[in-house]
Amino acid sequence: MQFDQILQYILSGLSTGAIYALIGIGFSIIYNATGIINFAQGEFVMLGGLLTLSSLELLKLPLWAAIPSAIAVSTVVGFLFERLAIRPLKQPTPINLVIITIGGSILIRGLAMLVWGKDTHSIPPFSGDTPIAIGGATILPQHLWILAITLIIIVINKVYFYHTISGKAMRACSYNRRAAGLVGIDVRRMVLFSFVISSAMGAIAGIIVAPLTMTAYDVGVMLGLKGFCAAIIGGMSSGISTVIGGLILGILESLGAGLISSGYKDAIAFIILLLILFIRPQGLFGKANSERV
Amino acid sequence: MLEVSGITQIFGGVTALDSVSFSITRGDITGVIGPNGAGKTTLFNIISGIYRQTAGTVTLEGKDVTGLSPDRLARLSMVRTFQNIELFGSMTLLENVMVGMHTKSSSGLLACALKMPWSIAEERRIRAGAMKWLEFTGITDLADHTAGSLPFGKGRLLEIARALAVEPRIILMDEPAAGLNSQETLALAELIKRIRDLGITVVLVEHDMELVMDICDRIVVLNLGRKLAEGTPREIQESPEVIAAYLGDDD
Amino acid sequence: MTRDLLLFACFSLLIMLAPQLFTGGYLMNVLVFVGINTMLAIALNLLLGYAGQISLGHAGFFGLGAYLSGILTTTFSLNPWGAMPIAALVVGCLAYLIGFPILKLKGHYLAMATLGLGVIIYIVFNETVNLTGGPSGLSGIPNLRLGGIVFDSDVKNYYLIWVVTLMVMLFSINLANSRIGRALRAVHDSDVAAQVLGVNSRLLKVQIFALSAIISSLAGSFYAHTMTFISPASFGFNFSIELLTMVVIGGLGSIYGSFLGAALLTLLPEILRGANDYDIIIYGALLVLMVMFMPGGLVRGIPALYRKIVTRRGEAGHA
Numbered sequence: 001m002q003f004d005q006i007l008q009y010i011l012s013g014l015s016t017g018a019i020y021a022l023i024g025i026g027f028s029i030i031y032n033a034t035g036i037i038n039f040a041q042g043e044f045v046m047l048g049g050l051l052t053l054s055s056l057e058l059l060k061l062p063l064w065a066a067i068p069s070a071i072a073v074s075t076v077v078g079f080l081f082e083r084l085a086i087r088p089l090k091q092p093t094p095i096n097l098v099i100i101t102i103g104g105s106i107l108i109r110g111l112a113m114l115v116w117g118k119d120t121h122s123i124p125p126f127s128g129d130t131p132i133a134i135g136g137a138t139i140l141p142q143h144l145w146i147l148a149i150t151l152i153i154i155v156i157n158k159v160y161f162y163h164t165i166s167g168k169a170m171r172a173c174s175y176n177r178r179a180a181g182l183v184g185i186d187v188r189r190m191v192l193f194s195f196v197i198s199s200a201m202g203a204i205a206g207i208i209v210a211p212l213t214m215t216a217y218d219v220g221v222m223l224g225l226k227g228f229c230a231a232i233i234g235g236m237s238s239g240i241s242t243v244i245g246g247l248i249l250g251i252l253e254s255l256g257a258g259l260i261s262s263g264y265k266d267a268i269a270f271i272i273l274l275l276i277l278f279i280r281p282q283g284l285f286g287k288a289n290s291e292r293v
Numbered sequence: 294m295l296e297v298s299g300i301t302q303i304f305g306g307v308t309a310l311d312s313v314s315f316s317i318t319r320g321d322i323t324g325v326i327g328p329n330g331a332g333k334t335t336l337f338n339i340i341s342g343i344y345r346q347t348a349g350t351v352t353l354e355g356k357d358v359t360g361l362s363p364d365r366l367a368r369l370s371m372v373r374t375f376q377n378i379e380l381f382g383s384m385t386l387l388e389n390v391m392v393g394m395h396t397k398s399s400s401g402l403l404a405c406a407l408k409m410p411w412s413i414a415e416e417r418r419i420r421a422g423a424m425k426w427l428e429f430t431g432i433t434d435l436a437d438h439t440a441g442s443l444p445f446g447k448g449r450l451l452e453i454a455r456a457l458a459v460e461p462r463i464i465l466m467d468e469p470a471a472g473l474n475s476q477e478t479l480a481l482a483e484l485i486k487r488i489r490d491l492g493i494t495v496v497l498v499e500h501d502m503e504l505v506m507d508i509c510d511r512i513v514v515l516n517l518g519r520k521l522a523e524g525t526p527r528e529i530q531e532s533p534e535v536i537a538a539y540l541g542d543d544d
Numbered sequence: 545m546t547r548d549l550l551l552f553a554c555f556s557l558l559i560m561l562a563p564q565l566f567t568g569g570y571l572m573n574v575l576v577f578v579g580i581n582t583m584l585a586i587a588l589n590l591l592l593g594y595a596g597q598i599s600l601g602h603a604g605f606f607g608l609g610a611y612l613s614g615i616l617t618t619t620f621s622l623n624p625w626g627a628m629p630i631a632a633l634v635v636g637c638l639a640y641l642i643g644f645p646i647l648k649l650k651g652h653y654l655a656m657a658t659l660g661l662g663v664i665i666y667i668v669f670n671e672t673v674n675l676t677g678g679p680s681g682l683s684g685i686p687n688l689r690l691g692g693i694v695f696d697s698d699v700k701n702y703y704l705i706w707v708v709t710l711m712v713m714l715f716s717i718n719l720a721n722s723r724i725g726r727a728l729r730a731v732h733d734s735d736v737a738a739q740v741l742g743v744n745s746r747l748l749k750v751q752i753f754a755l756s757a758i759i760s761s762l763a764g765s766f767y768a769h770t771m772t773f774i775s776p777a778s779f780g781f782n783f784s785i786e787l788l789t790m791v792v793i794g795g796l797g798s799i800y801g802s803f804l805g806a807a808l809l810t811l812l813p814e815i816l817r818g819a820n821d822y823d824i825i826i827y828g829a830l831l832v833l834m835v836m837f838m839p840g841g842l843v844r845g846i847p848a849l850y851r852k853i854v855t856r857r858g859e860a861g862h863a
Contacts, residue, residue, distance in 0.1 A: 037652035085832055094651030096835050098598055099792055102785060103831025110825030221781065225663070228656060263671040270660035277657045278645040343736060367742030379737035381730045383797075391723075392730045396742035398723055402751055405722035406715045412722065419723065459741055 004136030009258040010251055011134065015143040015212075017250020018150040021243040022205035023227025025157065026198035028238040031231075032174035033194035036097050040081060040105035042224015044199040046112060047074045048206030049215030053121050063126065071203045077108065078199025082192050105220070112217040125211040146208045153201065154243060161238065170194065222266060226253075229273040235283025245283065294319035294494050295340070295371075295463060300349035302335055302518075309335045311518045312349070317463070317511075322485060322495045324505040326529075327515035328538065333498040334376060336515070337467050341373040342366050353463070368396050372456045373465035376498075378448045382441030386432065386451055389440050390423035393458025397422070423458060430454040430484060446477045453484065463494040470501040482508050506530065514538070552717065555800070556710050563699055572698035576770060578810045579705035580763050583712050585790040585802035587759035590716060592788075593796035594725065595752045596732030597647060598655040600784050601662025605757040607669060607779025608635045609764025611676055614685045614774055619675070624688050628765040632758045639757030643750035662784050669776035681775030688769045701770045708766060712759060716799050728752060729797070782824070789827045793834055795841025804842055 023045055030038045051073050055066035085104045089096060126145050131138040161167040172180040173190045181187045206215065206223075213219070226249065233245030249269060257265035276283065295317040302310040310332045317323050325333050338344040340351050342363040350359045353371060361369075381389050398419055400412035427433045430450040435443070440451060449469060456464055469485075470478045482504055489495055499505045505512060506526045514521040514529060516538045522529060529535055563572065588602050612631035616622040622630075646657050669676050676682055687696045688704065695704050719725050730738035731745045739745050768774050786809060794805025813823050838845035 037656070085836075088836060090836075091839055095592070095596070095598055095796075096839060098652060098655045099788065099831055100835045102600075102788070103828045103835065106785065106824055106828030107832065108828075110822070110828055113824070225656075225659070232653075232656075261671070264667060267664050267667040270664050273660045274646075274657055274664075277649055277653055281649065281653065341740065343740075362744075363736070363739040364742050364744045367740060373740055375737065379734040381733040381737070383733055384726065384729055388726055388729075392726050392738065392743070393741050395723065395727055400723055402719065402724050402755065405724045406719040408718050416722065455741065 005258065006255070007135050008137035009254040011137050011139050011143070013251035013254030014247060015139075015146045015250070016209075016254065017230075017247035018146050018243075019205050019209045019223070019246070020226050020230040020249050021246025022150055022153060022201055023223060024230030024234060024242040024246050025153075025238050026201045026205075027228050027231040028234070028236045028242055029170075029198045029201075030194045031236050032238060033170055034086075034191050036086070036101065037228070038195070038198065039098065039101035039224070040108060041198060041202055041227060042220035042222070043105050043108040043112070044074050044078060044202030044220075045206035045209075045223050045227075046215065046217065046220035047077060047108070048203030049123065049210035049219070050112060050116050050121070050217070051203070052123055052207050052210065053116075053215065056123065063124070067207055070207060071200055074203035075196050075200045078195045078202075079192065081108075081199075082195035086191075086195070087188070105224075109217055109220060116217055118217060120214040120216040122214045123207075123210045126208075140212070142208075142211050146212075149204065149208050150243075153204065154240070157238065166193065225273075226269045229269050229276075232273060232276050232281075233283055235285050237283075237285070241283065241285040244285075294354060295496070296350075296352040297336070297340065298350045298352070300336065300339055300351070301347045302332070302339060302344065303347045309518055310339075310346075313515065313518070313520050314349075315513045315520060315523055317494060317496055319494050320489070320492065321510040322489050322497070322508050324509035324512045325496065325498045325515065326500070326502075326505055326512060327521070330517070331515040332518045333515055334467055337373060337465055337498055341371070341465060367459055367461075370460070370462040371465070372459045372461040372463075374449075374452045374456050374467060374469060376467040376471060378445075378452045380440040380443070380448055380451060382439070384440055385437050386427060386440055386443070387420070387423055387436045389451055390426050390455045390458050391419050393426070393455040394419045394422050396459055426454040426458045429457065429487070431480075445472050446474070449473065449477075449481070450484075453488075457488065457493075461493060463496065464488065466495065466497040468498055468500065470499060470504050478504055548717065548721065552714060555713075559706050559710065560703075563702055569698055572702050574810060574814055576698060576701050576705050578807050579702070579709040580767050580770075581787075581790060581806035581810050582803045583709050583763040583766075584760055584787055585794065585806040586712055586716050586799055587756045587763070588787050589791045589794075589796065589799065589802045590719070590728075590759075591752055591756040592791055593798065593801075594720060594728040594732065595749055597749055597753065598651070599658040599753075599756075600655050600781070600788065601658035601660070601665070602756070602760055602787050603779045603781070603783040604662040604665035605635055605639065605760035606764040606767070606783070607665060607774075607776070608638070609761030610768040610774045610779070611669060611682065611764075612761070613765035614682045614768045615675055617686055617769075618682065618684055624686060624765075624769055628762065631765055632761045635761035636754050636758040640750060640754040643753040644746075647746070647749045647753060659781065659784070663781060666776055666780045669779060676776070679776060681773055683773040685768050685772045685774065687772065688766075695769070705766055705770065708762070712762075713799055713803070720797075720799060724748075786827060789831055793830055793842055795843035795845075798841065798843045801841050801843035808842075 023041060026041050027038065030036055048070055051070035052066050055061045055069050056063065061069065081104055085100050089100060125140065125142045127141045129140055131140055161171055169180065169185045170190050170193060172185055173187055177187055230246035230249050231242050233248060234242030249272060252272065253265060253268045256268040298314045300310055300313045313336060325336065327333055335344065339346045342361050345360060350357060352358065353369060358366060358369060381392065398415050400415050404412040424433065424436070427436055430453055432447055432450050432454065435447065443451060453469070470481055473481060478501060485495055485508055509526055511524065512526055512529045513523045514535050521538055522532050522535050562575065566572065584602065584606055588599060591597050591599055609631050612634060613624065613627045616627035616630060617624050642661065646654065649657050670679055687694055689695065693700065695701050727738065727743045727748055730743060731748060735745050790805035790809045791802060793808060794803065795801030834841065
């Protein structure tokens with residue numbers, strides 16, 4: 001009995017963890033290319049879900065068309081965000097960047113509230129909702145979709161960043177912007193790319209989880225923060241470390257909610273965040289940074 | 294006065310400093326020279342408590358100060374200036390120097406906020422003291438200007454005035470002549486001599502050979518992280534190893 | 545020096561005379577909140593504007609002060625004037641202890657950590673239902689009494705809150721213009737240079753963090769006794785953002801700027817009556833616009849704008 005319950009918690013924790021991983025990778029991509037923590041990352045997750053909803057209900061598109069259109073629109077929002085709020089910034093100090101990304105996220109959230117109201121909405125699951133039994137636990141088909149799509153994205157990520165020119169260019173920017181610029185990489189375009197990719201990933205995360213958890217104008221805040229937590233655990237890597245970070249977070253959260261208390265579920269993520277930031281800010285897998293004066 | 298013994302610094306795979314040792318005599322003006330990448334600024338950063346060294350010790354006036362934080366070192370009367378001047382850009386020149394007098398004052402948070410009489414008196418004393426140091430470096434006319442708007446040469450002087458306000462017994466200057474024209478460099482030489490006349494021991498990292506040979510009593514030469522030679526300016530100028538390494542260079 | 549004092553005296557006079565000019569009961573109530581928000585904005589400004597440390601969790605300290613005061617005076621029937629300092633002490637100690645690890649972080653990481661802290665505190669308010677009443681809130685908090693006066697009306701609370709706020713303002717102005725204020729600004733401009741000159745920047749940052757928390761806690765306590773009812777909704781992430789907006793709009797590093805920001809953001813929703821849901825959009829827009837076009841806040845931006853217009857008119861006159 002106990003084991004079955006724990007297995008259940010772990011399985012559902014894996015799927016939420018996968019979502020956190022996707023969002024976390026989005027944070028890392030922008031951070032690595034620009035040094036900015038994009039507070040608005042969570043809002044793209046929200047947009048993914050809600051835009052899919054509108055595509056399905058207003059435009060009456062079938063699911064396989066609604067999803068790409070939602071991703072496309074989110075990506076445009078990401079593009080506009082970088083162009084209008086980030087690029088024109090005259091004094092990009094950390095404080096200003098924090099404030100402007102927070103301001104941007106609030107704006108996006110507020111506009112979403114105007115368009116979709118405050119209610120929660122749901123999207124139909126991709127392939128029905130008959131539960132599947134594994135061991136003594138059950139999962140839904142949507143869980144499998146989440147894990148599968150996350151895996152695909154991780155593979156695409158790896159291929160992109162390590163085997164394409166533009167991906168390698170982005171990695172170059174993250175190691176040393178000035179040097180990258182000097183060898184002819186258009187750094188500003190890389191910055192734009194990073195926002196575009198991250199907003200797309202955020203939207204995808206939002207779309208695949210919406211059938212399970214409903215979506216509303218304010219889901220972005222918590223998801224964004226937890227995604228950030230995953231990224232921190234993974235040391236801001238845009239690869240496997242953040243994925244592991246997300247999975248660890250998802251499982252710990254699920255176990256904590258099930259075994260200790262469900263009211264404090266959200267607090268678990270933040271306590272983990274604080275502990276990591278205090279004890280090992282480079283993440284579980286990162287190397288310590290030394291500063292040069 | 295200052296003893297550096299066996300200082301080794303390894304960053305990742307790079308050995309920036311390899312067992313560097315030398316000692317500074319009280320009251321001297323000592324120059325630390327060497328080609329770019331010799332490890333001079335790294336050495337300064339270690340002595341002034343900004344970096345943690347991999348091995349070795351630093352002794353100040355007989356006391357082991359290895360690894361002490363910069364603010365502890367300031368209270369032990371050691372201060373330094375920076376290669377890229379680190380001014381407090383949002384404050385006036387006078388305020389910058391007044392910060393230098395932090396260790397010479399003691400009003401705490403509550404005393405300042407409640408404007409206790411002794412904190413008001415101390416504030417007056419700090420202001421007067423700071424003016425004095427601005428006069429010493431010759432930039433009093435700009436006292437109320439914002440430090441962020443200063444031309445580079447004056448900024449250097451401000452940083453020195455600010456460091457002097459700590460009333461240090463030893464001051465480390467990291468490339469004080471960098472970015473100065475020849476006229477400003479001559480004025481700097483005079484200033485450094487006047488600082489020495491106050492009884493302050495001066496150690497400078499420099500590339501400007503004329504300045505170094507002119508004012509230094511002793512010179513330490515570093516190359517590729519190791520101490521190459523140590524001696525008077527004449528000895529250094531005549532040392533074949535130093536000449537081989539790089540003398541006659543730059544500027 | 546005396547010019548500062550004169551300015552403060554005039555300001556205080558205006559504040560004290562305001563009830564004579566604005567007699568509308570509802571407006572008085574709003575002005576009480578302006579006072580409380582000014583205190584909070586100043587607390588955050590000391591940390592953010594002077595010391596340069598971001599905090600997105602200050603609503604947490606505000607809430608802790610409110611709930612500690614509320615619980616001590618209801619469940620434990622303590623005298624409010626005793627509960628308030630106890631609350632402030634507890635919050636101060638908490639902030640001091642957590643300040644050491646948290647202020648080692650910089651920039652975005654500090655922002656996230658403080659955000660996390662604030663959210664944890666908010667969740668605790670919601671979950672410890674036995675102590676706090678949970679989401680339904682805590683009611684029956686007693687008004688403050690002094691001598692024979694009970695502070696139970698808007699006008700009386702106005703004077704009470706504003707006397708305290710003015711004291712906090714004077715305290716902060718003195719601090720800003722002192723050796724400690726300079727040390728803070730030095731740490732903000734160049735942490736390493738400040739240390740080299742003898743400023744123990746780590747300790748100083750923690751002290752300011754604790755001071756900031758204590759002031760916020762006091763504001764929370766006064767809030768609890770004025771409102772007599774509190775609920776977790778007022779102490780969440782949204783309010784932390786509101787405080788940040790107040791400080792940024794008014795002007796980082798300016799005490800009067802904090803008043804301006806607090807006044808604007810407290811009065812604005814009242815002016816835009818019925819646009820309740822839109823306030824979140826306006827905060828977002830204001831933050832973005834302010835950082836892009838007037839990073840020094842209104843307190844510096846408006847005089848600068850005025851000067852620009854005047855000089856341009858002068859040039860046009862010569863054309």
